[in-house]
Amino acid sequence: MNAPVFAPWTDQSAEPMIRFRNVTKKFGDFTAISNLNLDIYEKEFFALLGPSGCGKTTMMRMLAGFEEPTSGDIIVSGDNIGHLPPNQRPVNMMFQSYALFPHLSVWENIAFGLRRDKLPKDQISARVDEMLKLTRLEKFARRKPHQISGGQRQRVALARSLAKAPKLLLLDEPLGALDKKLREATQFELMDIQEKTGTTFVIVTHDQEEAMTVASRIAVMDEGKLVQVDTPDRLYENPNSRYVADFVGDVNIIEAKASPLDGDRYALHWSEAEDALIGTTSTALSDGQSCYMAIRPEKIAISADRPEDAANAVQGKVEDIGYLGNMSTYHVRLNSGSLIKAQVANQRRISRRAFAWEDPVWLSWTATAGVVLAD
Amino acid sequence: MLRRWFLIAVPYVWLLALFLVPFLIVFKISLSDAAIARPPYLPVFSWGDSIIDFIRELDFENFIFLTEDDLYWKAYLSSLQIALIATILTLLVGYPVAYAMARAPEHWRPTLMMLVILPFWTSFLIRVYSWMGILSTEGFLNQFLLWVGVISSPLQILNTDTAVYIGIVYTYLPFMILPIYATLDRLDGSLIEAAEDLGCSRASAFWLVTLPLSRPGIIAGCFLVFIPTIGEFVIPSLLGGSDTLMIGKVLWEEFFSNRDWPVASAVAVVLLLILIIPIVLFQRNQQKQAEADR
Numbered sequence: 052m053n054a055p056v057f058a059p060w061t062d063q064s065a066e067p068m069i070r071f072r073n074v075t076k077k078f079g080d081f082t083a084i085s086n087l088n089l090d091i092y093e094k095e096f097f098a099l100l101g102p103s104g105c106g107k108t109t110m111m112r113m114l115a116g117f118e119e120p121t122s123g124d125i126i127v128s129g130d131n132i133g134h135l136p137p138n139q140r141p142v143n144m145m146f147q148s149y150a151l152f153p154h155l156s157v158w159e160n161i162a163f164g165l166r167r168d169k170l171p172k173d174q175i176s177a178r179v180d181e182m183l184k185l186t187r188l189e190k191f192a193r194r195k196p197h198q199i200s201g202g203q204r205q206r207v208a209l210a211r212s213l214a215k216a217p218k219l220l221l222l223d224e225p226l227g228a229l230d231k232k233l234r235e236a237t238q239f240e241l242m243d244i245q246e247k248t249g250t251t252f253v254i255v256t257h258d259q260e261e262a263m264t265v266a267s268r269i270a271v272m273d274e275g276k277l278v279q280v281d282t283p284d285r286l287y288e289n290p291n292s293r294y295v296a297d298f299v300g301d302v303n304i305i306e307a308k309a310s311p312l313d314g315d316r317y318a319l320h321w322s323e324a325e326d327a328l329i330g331t332t333s334t335a336l337s338d339g340q341s342c343y344m345a346i347r348p349e350k351i352a353i354s355a356d357r358p359e360d361a362a363n364a365v366q367g368k369v370e371d372i373g374y375l376g377n378m379s380t381y382h383v384r385l386n387s388g389s390l391i392k393a394q395v396a397n398q399r400r401i402s403r404r405a406f407a408w409e410d411p412v413w414l415s416w417t418a419t420a421g422v423v424l425a426d
Numbered sequence: 427m428l429r430r431w432f433l434i435a436v437p438y439v440w441l442l443a444l445f446l447v448p449f450l451i452v453f454k455i456s457l458s459d460a461a462i463a464r465p466p467y468l469p470v471f472s473w474g475d476s477i478i479d480f481i482r483e484l485d486f487e488n489f490i491f492l493t494e495d496d497l498y499w500k501a502y503l504s505s506l507q508i509a510l511i512a513t514i515l516t517l518l519v520g521y522p523v524a525y526a527m528a529r530a531p532e533h534w535r536p537t538l539m540m541l542v543i544l545p546f547w548t549s550f551l552i553r554v555y556s557w558m559g560i561l562s563t564e565g566f567l568n569q570f571l572l573w574v575g576v577i578s579s580p581l582q583i584l585n586t587d588t589a590v591y592i593g594i595v596y597t598y599l600p601f602m603i604l605p606i607y608a609t610l611d612r613l614d615g616s617l618i619e620a621a622e623d624l625g626c627s628r629a630s631a632f633w634l635v636t637l638p639l640s641r642p643g644i645i646a647g648c649f650l651v652f653i654p655t656i657g658e659f660v661i662p663s664l665l666g667g668s669d670t671l672m673i674g675k676v677l678w679e680e681f682f683s684n685r686d687w688p689v690a691s692a693v694a695v696v697l698l699l700i701l702i703i704p705i706v707l708f709q710r711n712q713q714k715q716a717e718a719d720r
């Protein structure tokens with residue numbers, strides 16, 4: 052665990068592998084990507100996360116060469132590739148639909164790209180066999196795509212895009228069609244492959260858990276713009292906006308008016324009937340500025356009595372309990388009427404649960420547990 | 427139960443009445459002898475005679491005759507050759523049209539489809555006749571070429587094999603375009619993108635992906651043109667010359683000029699036997715495609 056931390060984005064001297072410079076893409080008068088700047092570094096596993104229609108696929112297609120930016124530059128390893136046709140780019144793409152050639156066998160599908168490079172026969176077959184082994188498809192080499200399962204097809208698509216050992220591999224919702232178990236297994240497989248081959252991966256997904264699992268950094272997008280680009284933990288712990296806090300994971304958002312205390316601490320007045328909450332933020336807020344406190348359900352403690360030393364404590368009644376197996380989510384209605392979610396690990400069996408419906412409870416959290424976000 | 431029986435029986439009765447019975451009649455005539463009578467062959471079946479005597483009078487004389495006179499096998503061969511060349515020409519014209527249709531903007535496609543089908547709304551005979559007007563020495567084509575100055579004296583196109591090919595390509599083009607268009611239309615565009623992504627140029631992506639994947643459509647189209655062309659009669663007799671040898675024309679002459687019904691029937695039976703081979707192959711292609719679609 053003592054390996055040097057992989058974080059080229061913090062290194063000022065590191066040269067990014069991919070740079071988007073003021074890239075705008077319009078379809079007719081509709082702007083799909085608007086004035087976007089982004090650096091992606093070599094060997095990164097970079098995830099694009101966002102709601103449907105926010106422009107993720109469009110960014111991938113511009114990288115692969117199927118769309119040209121309306122304005123701005125895309126620079127890969129120092130070369131502006133904005134106008135290069137797809138077959139001349141050091142980039143391979145794994146399609147959302149897999150796009151396997153139905154008339155070719157698994158083996159021929161994987162060999163397709165290598166044959167285009169006019170490599171010698173034995174070299175091609177060695178490389179294909181290597182890919183088959185990597186994706187554990189040796190037994191299916193002779194089959195046609197319609198003769199294998201969905202998960203196997205997905206692995207063929209992956210093997211095919213990896214075969215040419217591209218500098219950059221684009222994965223457009225590669226695991227969308229798989230069930231949860233297989234998807235999780237494949238996520239780890241992908242990370243393994245990425246580590247082994249040292250290829251730079253850019254993955255599109257709208258599953259935020261998947262992005263958190265595999266990515267070194269995540270870009271959260273909304274309507275053609277990047278909202279935040281950060282590591283998974285920072286995205287989760289320090290979202291820079293209400294949008295990101297809401298999009299990544301489960302969160303309670305409390306609207307309030309700030310009044311500065313000492314240092315970076317603020318009192319947040321959020322309800323006539325309740326005491327002010329205490330929160331910290333590094334952004335300076337003026338007195339009376341409206342803001343949000345975003346607090347994750349699992350950072351809220353639940354107890355029968357008011358805890359002595361908690362910075363924030365509110366009282367309410369359990370309205371609903373969501374049982375998730377490993378943990379339970381309590382929906383607590385406060386006296387002021389708002390609803391707060393608190394999550395507790397189920398360390399005991401369900402019959403021994405401490406709180407039941409309609410029980411009066413206290414919710415508490417520390418001053419640094421939540422994030423205070425300006426409007 | 428009765429209902430099911432009925433549903434199964436209907437197509438068989440249909441086949442029996444409209445295919446098997448006429449075929450048996452033609453086959454029987456082909457085994458008879460020509461006669462100056464009405465109908466012009468013997469024996470004629472009547473319910474009073476013994477069946478044995480009737481059958482005893484039938485023989486394969488006419489079929490043997492077909493092998494003795496070299497007109498017939500030459501006509502069969504020449505029909506096959508003309509059908510083959512015409513099919514290839516139709517493919518060469520039809521594929522680009524189908525390809526352009528499949529790549530045209532979505533809202534244009536119904537109109538283009540309409541244009542392909544439109545000729546079917548007028549009589550086939552009239553359309554072939556109008557080609558005579560276009561191709562004859564005083565026809566539109568020659569007048570146009572003379573006016574442009576490409577040629578100085580009119581070309582003899584009508585009453586040559588060239589005119590037959592033009593006629594066949596024109597008439598059967600929709601049968602080539604539609605199945606090819608159907609396969610191209612279904613082709614997943616991301617396959618072409620995948621091919622380009624893996625290093626293909628536009629041209630090689632077409633050659634390695636589009637063309638192989640449209641093969642079922644090409645095969646279907648070729649059979650749909652080839653099969654009816656072999657027995658084609660109207661086009662060679664209206665547009666072809668006296669030396670254009672096609673079995674359909676021979677058949678017609680045996681029936682109506684020579685009034686030798688038995689020989690004509692024998693010609694028809696052999697033609698049918700020849701056609702069975704491509705028809706079976708065609709059916710197999712369609713079946714394979716249906717299986718692949720599932």
Ligand SMILES: Nc1ncnc2c1ncn2[C@@H]1O[C@H](COP(=O)(O)OP(=O)(O)OP(=O)(O)O)[C@@H](O)[C@H]1O
Nearest residue numbers: 078081083101102103104105106107108109110257
């Ligand atoms: N060829 C096109 N013509 C017109 N509009 C397009 C085209 N391609 C994409 N768009 C529009 O651009 C926007 C972004 O599309 P894109 O496919 O990048 O979304 P996405 O983020 O990948 O969504 P999803 O998660 O649903 O795949 C959408 O609003 C879409 O309608």
Ligand SMILES: [Mg+2]
Nearest residue numbers: 107108109223
């Ligand atoms: Mg998409």
